[in-house]
Amino acid sequence: MVTRQSYDQELEALRQELLRMGNAVAMAIEDAVQSLAKQDVNLARKVIEGDDIIDKMEVDIEDKCMVLIARQQPLARDLRIISTGLKITTDLERIGDHAYDIANVTLRLAHQPLIKPLVDIPRMAGMAQKMLHNALEAYFKLDITLAEQVCLADDEVDNLYQQIFRELLTYMMEDPRTISQATQLIFVGRYLERIADHATNIAEWVIYLVTGQRLRKK
C-alpha cells in the first residue's frame, strides 16, 4: 500500500521533472534564436542534438504519470495533476521541436549573410520565452492570475508575427534575391508564434488544474 505521504512525494517529483523539462526547453529556444541571430552553427548543432534529451524527458514523464495512475486511483485534484502533467509535457515537447526547427534554419542560412540584422525575431522570441516562463511559474504556484496574463500576452505575439510577416514579404517583393532567406525567416516567425500558442496551452492547463474548468485551446 502506498501511503498518502509517499504519493504526495511522487506528485511533487513529477512537478519537479516538468520544471526541469521546461527549463531545458526554454534554454533550447534561447540557444536556437541566438544561433540564428549570430549565425552560430555550433550552437545550432547543440540545440539539434539536445532535442533527443527533451524527447526522452517527455517519455520519462509520461511513464511516471502512467505508473502513478496504475498504482493509485487518483481522483479530482490528484487526477488533474497527472492529466495536466501529461498534457504539459506534450506542449513542452512540441516547443522543443520548434527550437529544433529554428536551429535547422540556422544551418540552412549559415553560408550566406543575413538580409538584415535580426531584431524583431529575437524580440518575439523573448516574448514567447517570457510566456513560457510565466506559464511554468503559474503551474508551480498554481497561480491563475499569472496564467491568465500568459493567455492575454498571446495576442501581442500574434501581432508581432503579423508585422514580421508583412515586413519580410515586402523584402521579397523589393528584392527577389532575398526570397529564399526571407521564406526561412517567415518560418521562424511562425515557429515562435506556435511556441507562444503552446505556452498559452500550458497556462490554460494550469487554469484547468486549479478550477476544473477547461478553456478553448488554440
Added chain:
Amino acid sequence: MVTRQSYDQELEALRQELLRMGNAVAMAIEDAVQSLAKQDVNLARKVIEGDDIIDKMEVDIEDKCMVLIARQQPLARDLRIISTGLKITTDLERIGDHAYDIANVTLRLAHQPLIKPLVDIPRMAGMAQKMLHNALEAYFKLDITLAEQVCLADDEVDNLYQQIFRELLTYMMEDPRTISQATQLIFVGRYLERIADHATNIAEWVIYLVTGQRLRKK
C-alpha cells in the same frame, strides 16, 4: 464494482469515439484542400466552424479516459489503450487545427486567381489522408504491419513537400507578383507535412500499444 465486461465495453466505446473523431478530422482535411483548390469560401467556412466540434471531441475523449482511469486501476495493455487514446486524440486535434489553418488560407486567397491549378498540393493531401486512414485502421485492428507502412510513407510526403517548396520558390523568383500567394501555398504544404507527421505519431502509438515499445516520435 465495475465488472470486467462493462469495463471492456467502455474501452470499446473509447475506441469508437476515437474512430468518429478520426473520421471528422479526415473529412476536415478533405474539405479544406477542396475548398482551396476550388476557391470555395463556403466550404472553407464549414471547416472553420467544424473545428469547434473536433475540439469538443478531444475534450470528451480525454474526460472519458480520465473517468476510466479514476474508476479502475488499469495495468499493462488496458493502461496502454487509455494512454494511447489520450495521445492519439491530441494528434487528431492538431490535424484538425491544420485543416482549419488550410481553410483560412482559402479565405485569404479567395479574391485572387490561383497562380496555377493546384495539382501537387491535393496529391500531397491525398497521401497524408491515406496515412491517417491507415494509422486509424492500424489502431482498430492492432495491425503493426500497417502501422509500419504509415511510418515509411512519411518519407514520400516529405519529399513531395520539398518538391512543392522548391517549385513555389521558383515561381516567386520569376514573378514577384506571386510572392504573397506562393508564401501561403508554402504554408499549406507545411501544414500537410505536419498532418503526415501526426499520422505517423498515431502509427507509432499503435506500435507502442501492441508491443509496449516506444519509437522515436517526430
